[in-house]
Amino acid sequence: MSELLTAARPRLDGTFLERIGLGNIALVIFLVIYPAVASEFFIVQIGAYSLIWGMLALSLMILAGYGGMVSMAQISIAGVAGYTVAIFGMNHTGVHGFGWPFWILVPFAVLLAALVAGLIGLISNRTEGIYTIMITLAVATGFFYFTQQNYALFNGHSGFAGIEAPKFWGINWRAPVPFYYLCLGCAVLSYAAVLYASRSAYGLTLQAVRDNARRMRALGYDVTRHKVVAYFYSGLIAGLGGVLLVWFNGRISPGTIDVSAAINVLVIAVIGGMRHPIGPFLGAVVVVLIQTFAIDVVGAERYNTLIGLVFLLIVFASPDGILGLWEKAKLRAPREQVFQLDPLRAGVMSITNRRKRNI
Amino acid sequence: MLAGGGFSRRHVWILAALVGAAVVAWLIFAIWPAWLSAALISKRAFFSAVLNGLTLSGLYFLVASGFTLVFGLMRNVNLAHGSLYLLGAYIGYEVTSRTGYWLFGVAAGFAVLAVIGVAMQVFVFRHLEGDDLRQTLVTLGISIVAADLMLAVWTGTTYQIPIPSWLDGAVTLPIVTAVRANGELIFLRYTFFRLVVLATAIVIGIGLWFMLNRTRVGMMIRAGVDDRAMLSASGINVHAVFAIVFAVGAGLAGIAGVIGGSVLSVAPGEDVRYLLASLVVVIVGGMGSITGAAIGALLIGLAEQIGLVYFPTYGVVLTFVIMVAVLALRPQGIMGRL
Structure with missing residues (x-):
């Protein structure tokens, strides 16, 4: 089976820079110099916050975009990592707080989150298709109620407060600019990893499974295992996002991981678009901007209506989100570049007839 | 299977059912020995939990039967179903508190939600037919907007729909919970209204069963659940069937909302529950x-409810153990067909 993939795999020629892509390089340069031009509010409340939610939505995008599995439980996975940081690290609530050093704590939290994600994948892959969304939503809601009513482990309704990003290398990572760079580093790492993995043999197989699971099964692939592994990988990113989120908020409680948060992840991914890993980050910027500035537009408190309407509009008008709008705009412009498919994707097309997904 | 003594599998099942029924009857009518009371806190606590569980089941059944019908027929996961429940509860509250008649509230809850259900089917889902994921996302968007607008209209206050006096009060059930020192028997008392809720759910359940199994529309719905394309090909207006199912499903959620708002309470967040x-x-x-x-x-x-009494902080886990166990053993659900 690997011969097929290696045969279809084009040579990765060109310089290192060409392989990364000019767009990505320009984006990273912009994001690196962003703190120099933005105010503190824009660095943390918009910049870092968008990056964190972008990572959470990215973890969903892996599953939905490459695997065809829309999971609503990504926020719960982030919550597992967040609660782990609160319970095993330091908090000011006086419950648990074992004070593990961050360099054990963070990998442990992320790994635990990924394992939980794999478990959720195992459960939700007992059935297929639209059931996934139901089972994962049930898992997310159930986890929310569990953290709310359980005091022994999760300290119930009030959760944990006073959780701080660590200080190391002489830098206080809780300060605005270092925290922004911390988020940026994690986001770029996740983004690059997803881009790389989407072109790896595993990534191509996963996309083939999404397009035609029956054929892949007939070819001898273990479909369920590929899907569960995708959950594990997405759990790594969601877990990392969860750790950053708990450091950002300084606290975690059931309210952090409730159903509206679970929906928020999906809304961001759908608004941004799930055909490319940049989509979730675009969506995150849009949604965070709406959440922050809607108060000035629709008056206090009604921003959820606005977000809901934007979401509905996107679902109706452009199922591929902002990315889809962008591609449509590019198609209108008479440039043939657009029709040249990514050579790596062409590899998948030779294996399976790649159906155009709506999401 | 028919080895030895002439017992078939059927006999074994009947025997097991009889033994089970006997145990249940004994649990209900006997005066519990001390060890059993010690194990289950008390007979009163146990049966209160069971009865609360049964009434809650009734409520869940009313909400979920509409959900399952819509899902089965249209493959449409209506994530706004909880919002329909909550809206029904609010409408029931408004109508009941203005007219003073609780039954008007129930009727309004059903009627308004049925109309909204049809409107959702006609204006939204018909345009996205065959695209389950987008339909689901649309219902999600609707639920976000609906929750926010309901919060704007009814604020975050908790309401309780007033129930009429003829449904109020408690009844004595023929269940002996304890014996006083002078030999007097203490019977279990339980809220009358909650028993009415249970009875209503059972009646509606039987009604639904009759509608599905004994009427022409029911036949069409069942045929649609099995094979939608075939139903459409045999000359039946599937859109009309869809609209009927959506009306019934949303209306039932509305009724459940009014009843739930009377027996429990109405507040934002109930939609998610x-x-x-x-x-x-x-x-x-x-x-x-x-x-x-x-x-x-x-x-x-x-x-x-039993989880709430016996392991209060791990109650949800019990629900999930059930869900995971069913998914592991029978992924299509207990009564589901592949």
Whole structure:
């Protein structure tokens, strides 16, 4: 089976820079110099916050975009990592707080989150298709109620407060600019990893499974295992996002991981678009901007209506989100570049007839 | 299977059912020995939990039966189903408190929500037919907007729909919970209204069963659950059938909202609770099956209330153990068909 993939795999020629892509390089340069031009509010409340939610939505995008599995439980996975940081690290609530050093704590939290994600994948892959969304939503809601009513482990309704990003290398990572760079580093790492993995043999197989699971099964692939592994990988990113989120908020409680948060992840991914890993980050910027500035537009408190309407509009008008709008705009412009498919994707097309997904 | 003494599998099942019924009857009518009371706190606590679980099951059944019908027929996961429940509760509250008649509130809850259900089908879902994922996303968007608008209109206050005096009060059940020192028997007393809720759910359940199994529309719906394309090909206006199912499903959620708002309370966030209940009930019971919804609701309602009494902080886990166990052993649900 690997011969097929290696045969279809084009040579990765060109310089290192060409392989990364000019767009990505320009984006990273912009994001690196962003703190120099933005105010503190824009660095943390918009910049870092968008990056964190972008990572959470990215973890969903892996599953939905490459695997065809829309999971609503990504926020719960982030919550597992967040609660782990609160319970095993330091908090000011006086419950648990074992004070593990961050360099054990963070990998442990992320790994635990990924394992939980794999478990959720195992459960939700007992059935297929639209059931996934139901089972994962049930898992997310159930986890929310569990953290709310359980005091022994999760300290119930009030959760944990006073959780701080660590200080190391002489830098206080809780300060605005270092925290922004911390988020940026994690986001770029996740983004690059997803881009790389989407072109790896595993990534191509996963996309083939999404397009035609029956054929892949007939070819001898273990479909369920590929899907569960995708959950594990997405759990790594969601877990990392969860750790950053708990450091950002300084606290975690059931309210952090409730159903509206679970929906928020999906809304961001759908608004941004799930055909490319940049989509979730675009969506995150849009949604965070709406959440922050809607108060000035629709008056206090009604921003959820606005977000809901934007979401509905996107679902109706452009199922591929902002990315889809962008591609449509590019198609209108008479440039043939657009029709040249990514050579790596062409590899998948030779294996399976790649159906155009709506999401 | 027919080895030895002439016992068939059927005999074994009947025997097991008889033994089970005897144990249940003994649990209900006997005066419990001390060890059993010690194990289950007290007979009163146990039966209160069971009865609470049964009434909650009734409520869950009303909400989930509409959800499962819509899902089974249209493959449409209506994530706004919890919002329909909550809206029904608010409408029931408004109508009841203005007219003073509780039954008007129930009727209004059904009628308004049925109309909204038809409107959703005609204006939204018909345009996205055959695209389950987008339909689901649209219902999600609707639920976000609906929750926010309901919060704007009815604020975050908790309401309780007033119930009429003829439904109020408590009744004495023929269950002896304890014996006083002078030999006097203490019977279990239970809220009359909650028993009415249970009876209503049973009556509506039987009504639904009759509608599905004994009427022409029911036949069409069942045929649609099995094979939608074939139903359409045999000359039946599937859109009319869809509209009817959506009306019934949304209307039932509305009724459940009014009843739930009377027996419990109405507050923002209840929509999520009943959406979760519907999801789990349908996953456990199997999609498109009313019997499955009844079994699922019974399991989940009882698990929730019994869990609340015996392991209060791990109650939700019990619900999930049931869900995971069903998914592991029978992924299509207890009454689901592959």
